[in-house]
Amino acid sequence: xxxxxxxxxxxxxxxxxxxxxxxxxxxxxxxxxxxxxxxxxxxxxxxxxxxxxxxxxxxxxxxxxxxxxxxxxxxxxxxxxxxxxxxxxxxxxxxxxxxxxxxxxxxxxxxxxxxxxxxxxxxxxxxxxxxxxxxxxxxxxxxxxxxxxxxxxxxxxxxxxxxxxxxxxxxxxxxxxxxxxxxxxxxxxxxxxxxxxxxxxxxxxxxxxxxxxxxxxxxxxxxxxxxxxxxxxxxxxxxxxxxxxxxxxxxxxxxxxxxxxxxxxxxxxxxxxxxxxxxxxxxxxxxxxxxxxxxxxxxxxxxxxxxxxxxxxxxxxxxxxxxxxxxxxxxxxxxxxxxxxxxxxxxxxxxxxxxxxxxxxxxxxxxxxxxxxxxxxxxxxxxxxxxxxxxxxxxxxxxxxxxxxxxxxxxxxxxxxxxxxxxxxxxxxxxxxxxxxxxxxxxxxxxxxxxxxxxxxxxxxxxxx
Numbered sequence: 001x002x003x004x005x006x007x008x009x010x011x012x013x014x015x016x017x018x019x020x021x022x023x024x025x026x027x028x029x030x031x032x033x034x035x036x037x038x039x040x041x042x043x044x045x046x047x048x049x050x051x052x053x054x055x056x057x058x059x060x061x062x063x064x065x066x067x068x069x070x071x072x073x074x075x076x077x078x079x080x081x082x083x084x085x086x087x088x089x090x091x092x093x094x095x096x097x098x099x100x101x102x103x104x105x106x107x108x109x110x111x112x113x114x115x116x117x118x119x120x121x122x123x124x125x126x127x128x129x130x131x132x133x134x135x136x137x138x139x140x141x142x143x144x145x146x147x148x149x150x151x152x153x154x155x156x157x158x159x160x161x162x163x164x165x166x167x168x169x170x171x172x173x174x175x176x177x178x179x180x181x182x183x184x185x186x187x188x189x190x191x192x193x194x195x196x197x198x199x200x201x202x203x204x205x206x207x208x209x210x211x212x213x214x215x216x217x218x219x220x221x222x223x224x225x226x227x228x229x230x231x232x233x234x235x236x237x238x239x240x241x242x243x244x245x246x247x248x249x250x251x252x253x254x255x256x257x258x259x260x261x262x263x264x265x266x267x268x269x270x271x272x273x274x275x276x277x278x279x280x281x282x283x284x285x286x287x288x289x290x291x292x293x294x295x296x297x298x299x300x301x302x303x304x305x306x307x308x309x310x311x312x313x314x315x316x317x318x319x320x321x322x323x324x325x326x327x328x329x330x331x332x333x334x335x336x337x338x339x340x341x342x343x344x345x346x347x348x349x350x351x352x353x354x355x356x357x358x359x360x361x362x363x364x365x366x367x368x369x370x371x372x373x374x375x376x377x378x379x380x381x382x383x384x385x386x387x388x389x390x391x392x393x394x395x396x397x398x399x400x401x402x403x404x405x406x407x408x409x410x411x412x413x414x415x416x417x418x419x420x421x422x423x424x425x426x427x428x429x430x431x432x433x434x435x436x437x438x439x440x441x442x443x444x445x446x447x448x449x450x451x452x453x454x455x456x457x458x459x460x461x462x463x464x465x
Contacts, residue, residue, distance in 0.1 A: 113248045
């Protein structure tokens with residue numbers, strides 16, 4: 001989510017990195033898809049030149065995915081106030097073309113592909129500067145979960161107060177379910193980040209066998225799920241499905257998609273969508289790609305293939321777009337706070353609707369032409385409020401400082417406990433839905449996990465000295 005998620009890979013650029021970390025750590029100049037940065041930056045002009053070398057399409061896609069998710073939620077929540085009270089509907093899902101639109105609008109597979117690109121570059125950067133798996137995992141989990149600390153705290157306080165005030169349990173559960181729905185991403189993405197060191201080694205040794213094995217595993221998990229009728233079995237696919245999409249991102253970082261012809265990319269994308277037709281027509285997998293999301297299912301892995309090819313097809317025009325100041329400014333403005341926007345947009349949207357109800361703002365009938373005409377305004381207002389919230393919480397969106405000579409991250413058992421503390425509450429939200437108890441668990445456990453991840457210990461060689 002954060003704009004500068006992938007790092008520079010040459011240790012000779014440490015001065016540049018320290019300079020940016022002391023200024024704006026969320027937008028450090030990084031490496032592009034296939035380019036190192038042999039020169040060292042000594043001025044703002046040098047920095048602008050380095051930024052120009054990176055693959056800004058990655059930033060554009062990531063930011064566009066966040067904005068699209070926000071827009072989809074704005075169109076899926078329709079609030080109506082009448083004599084019978086407040087009613088919440090989902091106008092988008094009532095449209096006849098909604099299911100077909102999910103084949104394009106379901107961007108989470110693409111987001112994991114983009115995340116795989118960032119992870120591959122970040123891992124190679126960590127290795128090039130002498131880091132290892134523990135350093136990489138700690139840095140990624142801190143970057144992912146530190147912004148969630150204030151969210152879990154606010155959710156725990158809000159749900160606790162609402163319960164004490166006697167809010168009807170049914171209404172509170174419905175609101176909490178909506179607020180907590182985006183938190184599944186923290187668990188899924190956190191799991192894939194923990195697996196990057198191993199998956200990168202597998203990718204470098206046998207990329208195609210790794211992809212094939214993940215695809216077979218995803219199909220096998222779905223098969224067991226359908227055979228047993230146990231939906232919880234599908235949770236095992238948090239690994240194969242999202243790791244498959246991440247491995248496609250590794251291929252992207254290697255330049256594999258860039259070296260393919262347009263004809264082949266079109267053929268593979270068409271074949272991917274073609275495979276989805278029978279897959280979603282036999283009654284096992286839903287044609288609605290949002291229904292196949294939690295737990296993730298095989299069609300999302302197939303969709304990731306098609307989306308990766310389509311992105312490469314439009315990579316050249318998107319690159320030209322990202323050379324303009326307007327596009328760079330928009331992506332920088334929204335992308336640097338992407339994680340905070342993603343985490344907070346639904347709580348803020350529900351809060352904004354509540355305030356509007358209290359002050360008597362007229363609500364058009366959900367799904368009416370007037371309601372649809374106001375969705376653009378609702379999106380702009382929500383993004384503006386989310387950006388303001390992100391600015392107020394910027395201290396929670398800091399990357400983990402680089403290790404200094406003679407220090408290392410804690411041992412694997414400590415990191416395992418930290419991963420459990422951070423990923424665990426988000427996983428609980430995904431499985432049990434948000435409640436006061438789950439929010440309180442997150443408010444207590446996530447800070448502990450982040451604290452453990454930020455600790456350093458002497459290296460073994462330093463300890464022996």
